[in-house]
Amino acid sequence: MAVLRKPAAVLLRPIALLFFSCPLFCQQFGLHIAFLPRAISDMEADTSSESYLTVVKKRPAPFQPNPSDLIIGKAEEKFENGKRAYQLNDPETSRREFDSAVDLMLMASDNPSDRRLYESKLEEMVEAIHRFDLAGLGAGSYPEQAQFEKAPLDDIIEMTFPADPKIKGKVSEEVKVTASELPLTVNETVLGYINYFSGKGRRTIVAGLERAARYRPMISRILAEEGVPQELIHLAQAESGFLPRAVSYRAAVGMWQFVQFRGNEYGLHQTPYTDDRLDPEKATRAAARHLHDLYKHFGDWYLAIAAYNCGPNNVDKAVERTGYADYWELRARHALPVETSNYVPIILAMTIMTKNAAEYGLTDLNPDPVLEYDTVKVTSPTHLALVGDLTDTPVSQLIAMNPALIKNVAPADYELRVPSGTADQLRADLNLFPEDRRAAWRMHRVETGETLASIAHQYQLSPASIESANRIGSDGPHSGDRLIIPASYHEAAPARAAKHPTTHRSLIQHVSIRTSLAKAHAGISLSAKRVAPKAKLHSQAAGRLAPAAARHGA
Numbered sequence: 001m002a003v004l005r006k007p008a009a010v011l012l013r014p015i016a017l018l019f020f021s022c023p024l025f026c027q028q029f030g031l032h033i034a035f036l037p038r039a040i041s042d043m044e045a046d047t048s049s050e051s052y053l054t055v056v057k058k059r060p061a062p063f064q065p066n067p068s069d070l071i072i073g074k075a076e077e078k079f080e081n082g083k084r085a086y087q088l089n090d091p092e093t094s095r096r097e098f099d100s101a102v103d104l105m106l107m108a109s110d111n112p113s114d115r116r117l118y119e120s121k122l123e124e125m126v127e128a129i130h131r132f133d134l135a136g137l138g139a140g141s142y143p144e145q146a147q148f149e150k151a152p153l154d155d156i157i158e159m160t161f162p163a164d165p166k167i168k169g170k171v172s173e174e175v176k177v178t179a180s181e182l183p184l185t186v187n188e189t190v191l192g193y194i195n196y197f198s199g200k201g202r203r204t205i206v207a208g209l210e211r212a213a214r215y216r217p218m219i220s221r222i223l224a225e226e227g228v229p230q231e232l233i234h235l236a237q238a239e240s241g242f243l244p245r246a247v248s249y250r251a252a253v254g255m256w257q258f259v260q261f262r263g264n265e266y267g268l269h270q271t272p273y274t275d276d277r278l279d280p281e282k283a284t285r286a287a288a289r290h291l292h293d294l295y296k297h298f299g300d301w302y303l304a305i306a307a308y309n310c311g312p313n314n315v316d317k318a319v320e321r322t323g324y325a326d327y328w329e330l331r332a333r334h335a336l337p338v339e340t341s342n343y344v345p346i347i348l349a350m351t352i353m354t355k356n357a358a359e360y361g362l363t364d365l366n367p368d369p370v371l372e373y374d375t376v377k378v379t380s381p382t383h384l385a386l387v388g389d390l391t392d393t394p395v396s397q398l399i400a401m402n403p404a405l406i407k408n409v410a411p412a413d414y415e416l417r418v419p420s421g422t423a424d425q426l427r428a429d430l431n432l433f434p435e436d437r438r439a440a441w442r443m444h445r446v447e448t449g450e451t452l453a454s455i456a457h458q459y460q461l462s463p464a465s466i467e468s469a470n471r472i473g474s475d476g477p478h479s480g481d482r483l484i485i486p487a488s489y490h491e492a493a494p495a496r497a498a499k500h501p502t503t504h505r506s507l508i509q510h511v512s513i514r515t516s517l518a519k520a521h522a523g524i525s526l527s528a529k530r531v532a533p534k535a536k537l538h539s540q541a542a543g544r545l546a547p548a549a550a551r552h553g554a
Contacts, residue, residue: 051073052114052117053069053070053072053076055114055117056069056117066112066113068108068111071107072104072105072108076121076125078097078098082097082098082101082129105125106260109250161196162192163189167191167195168191171191178352178356179355181230182231182232185302190345191349193342193346193348197349208242209237209362213365213368213370218281218284223284226285226289228291228292229301232288235287235291237350244278253275253277253278254283254403255280255283255284263286271411273407273410274404274414275404278406280403294308302327303325306344309337309339309340314336315336321335374419375415375418376416377414378438380438381438381439382430382439383440384398384405386438387416389444389445390426391419391422391426393418393419393422401418429443432484433484437486441484441486441487442485443482444485450477450479451477452477455485461487466483466486
């Protein structure tokens with residue numbers, strides 16, 4: 001247990017200048033001054049023409065740039081190198097330098113001296129790279145990218161939540177008889193969020209609880225196995241609303257909102273085609289272990305939760321600076337980042353309401369069905385559209401079952417989730433397709449009235465190419481037949497997954513996440529696109545597969 005010490009003398013400076021932002025929320029803290037608009041420093045005036053380091057170095061002595069600031073400076077150098085290479089018609093060098101620039105910017109997200117300026121520079125850089133990419137670096141040639149969503153609670157960033165004095169006694173009595181592994185505190189801040197989620201924010205908590213049903217058995221099992229309180233499921237509700245592809249403005253990703261370096265620490269890796277942070281089960285395991293480690297370090301669940309939000313180093317510094325190893329004391333002294341000061345109360349409010357669901361009208365919900373699936377280890381790069389063809393499953397459903405895939409091609413050795421009861425037949429049907437063609441070829445179920453010519457037209461192929469891949473009789477294909485469609489896609493297939501996957505992502509993946517997030521915050525729909533919409537993929541009629549000819553290797 002952390003030791004509570006006498007308070008140390010601290011000179012409090014304006015919070016906007018002292019503390020950087022943490023994932024997901026962007027709210028001010030305290031009941032009376034917490035939700036006032038953030039003060040804008042003189043440093044945040046027109047700085048777009050100056051480098052980040054040039055701006056921050058204007059601060060009064062004895063200010064010195066910290067390691068994050070120096071990394072940002074290096075990122076800006078890489079960005080300028082990329083622009084010069086682009087102007088010299090050297091796309092390979094340009095892409096490499098741009099990629100390094102964005103990676104460095106993400107690495108620097110932990111503790112820049114000027115958080116707002118950093119975020120502005122990151123957005124400017126990504127938008128500029130995106131324009132270069134569209135203009136001449138070939139963004140349009142990449143396979144379809146995963147779509148991302150903003151976390152639902154981002155919508156309460158600037159709202160105020162006064163406490164309703166009428167509910168204080170009621171909530172206090174509820175807590176006294178509520179069994180909870182996580183200590184439950186009732187104060188004005190917690191009551192304010194209970195009041196919000198009971199009124200204007202009801203839709204947010206209801207939607208999260210309905211989505212939670214899809215993953216609750218899995219999350220509950222893992223939390224128990226890792227020895228952390230079951231109530232910590234509400235961290236996922238606060239972080240992402242149980243959206244596996246939620247992305248925060250700080251590039252924290254997934255249901256449990258891991259930034260890249262922290263995810264890597266707990267075994268969540270990235271490849272050009274996958275991101276483990278988006279896998280609900282892997283991310284839950286990593287989050288439970290991280291929370292267990294944080295509790296072991298701080299000896300207090302509130303401090304562990306706060307550290308999950310803004311990082312253990314920041315909580316350690318707050319304890320050292322104030323002399324208090326108590327979350328509420330740190331909050332009262334404005335020693336924590338503004339988002340973290342509200343993070344624990346939000347989780348407590350959700351926990352109290354969920355454990356007393358009848359009192360808050362949270363019993364009559366429409367929960368999502370529990371996620372159930374079979375697993376098939378694909379032996380070669382395989383397009384989800386082909387899997388959909390063979391299992392009569394919409395591609396959108398396969399994407400939802402496999403959120404860790406950031407492209408619509410599963411790489412070799414990937415454990416692909418498919419609807420329950422389809423695994424054995426899928427394995428058998430995939431064997432009808434050459435391994436080196438599964439990322440491009442399709443299967444088509446013939447419908448009444450279709451001819452070989454009309455089917456070929458749908459896939460922009462010649463009838464002869466389809467005929468050569470199938471044993472089709474002289475009277476043509478029959479309704480219900482399943483035909484192999486060769487070369488439906490013409491994209492580069494991913495290589496076999498490396499044993500030690502890289503933590504670096506390609507330029508287009510960086511751009512995809514940032515631009516998808518920007519569109520999400522602007523309210524633009526990001527629903528996943530269906531692959532090859534012209535193809536009639538999913539007829540429910542049973543049919544026979546036209547026997548494959550020996551020309552598959554052609």
